[in-house]
Amino acid sequence: MTYSEPVGITAFGCGRDEAARFRELAPRFGVTSTITESAVSEDNVRLASGNRCISVGHKTPITPATLRALRRAGVSYISTRSIGYDHIDVDYAGRVGISVENVCYSPDGVADYTVMMLLMAVRHAKSTVRRADVHDYRLHHVRGKELRDLTVGVVGTGRIGTAVMERLRAFGCRILAYGNRAVESGRPGPPGAPGGPGASDDPGDEVSLDELLTSSDVVTLHAPLNAGTYHLLGRARIQRMKPGAFVVNTGRGALIDTVALVAALEDGRLGGVALDVVEGEEGVFYADRRNAPIDSKPLLRLQEMPNAFISPHTAYYTDRALSDTVENSITNCLEFESRNQHV
Known part of the structure; x- marks a missing residue:
């Protein structure tokens, strides 16, 4: 690809290893990079000056005010270094003239971690x-x-x-699946409904959400978080689960009503949970909170329980995922510029 002007990208919220990978990869693609450890905010949008594309992490929500400030600074494209983009109001970004895309990275790290958490849960x-x-x-x-x-x-x-199901087949368990298209619409899907983009041709027994909940010994969540999936597992659905069932969540914390989850653990309805993501984790996970108060009572209660395993949103945290997210952030920017170089 050739461009009439140099292509630049500002990468916000970079850890040391992310910054090193941007510095290594950007020149290979002919891209100049501006890199900062700070998450994007109204106070530092000036770092994007001259670059239409920015890359952001998933750890800090991007406010409407920040989106407006980015647009005033000339930004028209955001690539988030994550699969989910619930930390960005994508519709609002579009209204102010900013396109938002996520990145793909190897699903294997999260799938491996999910199976590890599942095994930890059922083996106490x-x-x-x-x-x-x-x-x-x-x-x-x-x-x-x-x-x-x-x-x-x-x-x-x-x-x-799909990667989780591939691993589970090796253990010989029965697999029930509730596919992506039904999940994303927030409506139960009929048996046989397709699984959505990227799904396996052999996704296991495709069932409605109600059947999955009432029949499963373990429920593991891999849905995107949106208006239709917020509190996908709420009080009523948790009550429909098999007595003694386990819940694993490596998706997004707000897929589960955490207050209802704690209640189900306390009264013995559920056998246990393994959560890499927790509702209200923002400002707690990724920080040293040993000497600082934590306001989330549900999180504190979960960590007290012997049958609730909590980790700080780390399932994605592998070398391969790092390389994939940085490289795909850069290629996302190049593809955006290719589509819009004459605009």
Whole structure:
């Protein structure tokens, strides 16, 4: 591709390894890069001056005021280094003249982590490790479960959900699937509904959401967060789940009504949860909070429970995903400029 003007990108919210990868890859694509550790805000949009494209992380919401400030600075394209873009009001961005796209990265890291969390949940790993750390080596009072004896319901059958199902087949468990097109519409899909873009040709037994919830020993969430999927697992749906079932979430925290989830754990309705994402994680995850108060009572309560395993939104955090997100952010920018170089 050739351009009448140099192509530049400003990368906001970069960690040290992301910054190093931008500096390594941008020159290979003929792109100049401006890189900052700070998340994009009204106060630093000047760093985008001269660049129509910016790259942002998923950790900090981008406010309407920041979007307006970016547009005034000449930005017309945002590539978010994430699959989800619920941290950006995409419709509002469009109204002020900014296009927003996400990136694809290898689904394998999140899929691997999901299976790890699932195994930890059904084998009571949190309480076992906690006791061993204080030299209490007694066995858990409840025996663990083997995956070949379980039915696992996968909600969302895009690239990550499909990769999870591929791994689960090796364990011999029964797989139920609720596909992406139904998930994204927020409506239950009929049996046999297609799984959506990136889905496997053999997605497992495709069922309605109600059937998946009532039949699954484990439910794992891989749906995008949008108006239709907010609190996809609310109080009523959690009550319809099998007694003693487990929930795994490596998607987005707000897919689950956390207050209802805590209640179901406290009354013994659910057997346990493994959550890499939690509603209200913003401002808590990715920070050292050892000596700072945490306002989220549901999060604090979950972390007290022996059958609730919590990790800080880290399933995506692999070397391969880093390379993919940075490279695809750059190529997204180049493709945008290719489409709009004469505009």
